[in-house]
Amino acid sequence: NAGVMQNPRHLVRRRGQEARLRCSPMKGHSHVYWYRQLPEEGLKFMVYLQKENIIDESGMPKERFSAEFPKEGPSILRIQQVVRGDSAAYFCASSFREGGTEAFFGQGTRLTVV
Amino acid sequence: GQQVMQIPQYQHVQEGEDFTTYCNSSTTLSNIQWYKQRPGGHPVFLIQLVKSGEVKKQKRLTFQFGEAKKNSSLHITATQTTDVGTYFCARIAGGTSYGKLTFGQGTILTVHP
Numbered sequence: 001n002a003g004v005m006q007n008p009r010h011l012v013r014r015r016g017q018e019a020r021l022r023c024s025p026m027k028g029h030s031h032v033y034w035y036r037q038l039p040e041e042g043l044k045f046m047v048y049l050q051k052e053n054i055i056d057e058s059g060m061p062k063e064r065f066s067a068e069f070p071k072e073g074p075s076i077l078r079i080q081q082v083v084r085g086d087s088a089a090y091f092c093a094s095s096f097r098e099g100g101t102e103a104f105f106g107q108g109t110r111l112t113v114v
Numbered sequence: 115g116q117q118v119m120q121i122p123q124y125q126h127v128q129e130g131e132d133f134t135t136y137c138n139s140s141t142t143l144s145n146i147q148w149y150k151q152r153p154g155g156h157p158v159f160l161i162q163l164v165k166s167g168e169v170k171k172q173k174r175l176t177f178q179f180g181e182a183k184k185n186s187s188l189h190i191t192a193t194q195t196t197d198v199g200t201y202f203c204a205r206i207a208g209g210t211s212y213g214k215l216t217f218g219q220g221t222i223l224t225v226h227p
Contacts (some may be wrong), residue, residue: 011176031213042120042202042217043157056214095213102147102159103215 004029004094005074013082013113016054021077021109025094028029032075033103034067037089049075082113118205120144120218121176128226135221137203145206146186147215148177152199160188193225 005024013019025032030051035043036059048056049069060067064082069075079086090091093103119138127133136147145164149157161170163179163186171178176189190197200220207214 033214035215035217040222042219043215045214045216048214093157093215102156102162103213105156105158108156 004092004104004106006090006092008109009037009107010110011112013111015083015113016081019082019086019111019113021079021081021090021092021111022074023077023092023094023106024074025092026096026104028093029096029104031095032069033093033095034075034077035089035091035093039088043091046077077103079111082111084113087111087113118143118203118216118218120203120221122221123219124222124224125138126224126226129195130192133193133197133223135188135201135223137186137188137218139184139205141176142183143186143205144183146179147204147206148186148188149202149204149217150199151202151220155199157202190223193223195225195227198223198225 004026007022011019034046036046037043043060045066047060051069052071064080066078089108091105091108095103096102107114124135132156143152145162147162148160150160151157161177166183167181168179174191180185186203188201200222202220203218204215
């Protein structure tokens with residue numbers, strides 16, 4: 001039973017490029033949450049998605065960031081025109097149902113913008 | 115938003131010493147979760163507390179939820195080098211975003227052998 005799979009584990013982008021981060025939730029999980037962790041800081045909620053729906057995007061920056069969770073395939077967090085301040089670890093978590101007892105986190109994608 | 119404050123930010127201990135991290139909220143919490151993140155790793159769920167005054171133990175780890183459900187603590191007895199990492203408390207949002215976690219800032223634990 002594979003856990004939450006994120007890829008790539010490490011991503012280097014030049015300023016102005018696009019970054020695409022993928023998250024495949026655990027089998028049977030239909031709720032996905034994305035979090036961002038800046039160096040030596042806690043995790044900040046970005047967006048909560050269910051299949052084909054964005055439930056809560058209150059933590060997403062208003063520009064350049066978007067997320068989707070299509071009917072088929074992984075959830076995608078897309079960052080357009082990256083800037084140095086986007087450098088962070090991006091984690092996704094999945095749960096079987098809303099507010100499942102525990103959130104299962106992926107290994108994260110470490111994004112470095114140069 | 116409703117935040118949870120966590121102290122201390124850093125804690126250095128000698129192996130064998132005890133360690134405690136505290137989590138406080140200005141509002142009543144429906145529940146609180148604790149996670150551990152090893153250096154370079156991802157958060158791993160440790161426990162969830164729901165009831166007022168609840169105390170749960172996992173080997174050397176003791177978790178408490180305050181009577182007023184506004185604070186929580188994690189205590190590690192006789193730390194080992196394997197305890198190194200960052201410990202986070204998190205509250206779970208309700209309403210339409212049920213399941214969304216708001217994390218404390220975390221306590222970074224260093225254990226010196």
